[in-house]
Amino acid sequence: MARRNAAEILAGLAVLVVAAGFLAYALATSGSAGVPGYSFSAEFDRVDGLSVGSDVRMAGVKVGTVTGTTIDTKTYLAVVDFTVQKNIALPSDTSAAITSQSLLGGDYLALVPGGSEAMLKPGGRVTITQGSVSLEDLLGKFIFSVTDLVSGLKKNGQPSGTGSGSAP
Structure with missing residues (x-):
């Protein structure tokens, strides 16, 4: 035993x-250790699905990491702090959008560099932003628009496909 x-x-x-x-x-x-580099921030109206450790991508390539998310108590906007590799300079008119990797989730911060010759300084703020889009909200709007379309067709007397049997 x-x-x-x-x-x-x-x-x-x-x-x-x-x-x-x-x-x-x-x-x-x-890659959860993060990408060392310069710190930046951006304000968004919604950051659903984005969390600390999420990727920061440019042209689909990971160039940084989300390091924090907070709420600005004056504007009530979500502030996202992130890093970008030191070898990448961001033009001052760079835009940031929260994008979904797939329907199942996996959101990331997508950066699109602008055409400005002036560059953001480390610690700077990206001002052109687009928050996350809620799939549930989109589906709800689609369902209600189809319902409104069908009820509008019924009110206007459109044929429903059940003819009276007479031929022209």
């Missing part, structure tokens, strides 16, 4: 070591 307990303990330890190895590998390769 002592051999059986020792074997179970060794098997349990082996499982824990393997699990710790997978965890260490996942943390090392996930």
Whole structure:
């Protein structure tokens, strides 16, 4: 019986070591440590789905990381703090939009550089922004617009497809 307990303990330890190895590998390769670089901020009306650690992308390439989200108590807008790699300069008319990676989620901050020759200084604020779009709101508007269209057609006496049987 002592051999059986020792074997179970060794098997349990082996499982824990393997699990710790997978965890260490996942943390090392996930990119969750952030991208070192210059800090910037932007204000949005909504930041649904965006969280600390989300990607900051330019032309689909990860160039930074979201480092914080807060609320401005004077304007009631969401302030997003983020970093951008040191080798990337942002024109002063750069725009930022919260974009969804897929229908299942995975929002990120998309930067679109402008054409200005003046560059944002580290710690600067991106002023041209577009907040996140709620999929639920879009579906609700679509459903109500279809309902209004159908009820409008019925009120205007449009044929419903059930003819009287007479041919022209």
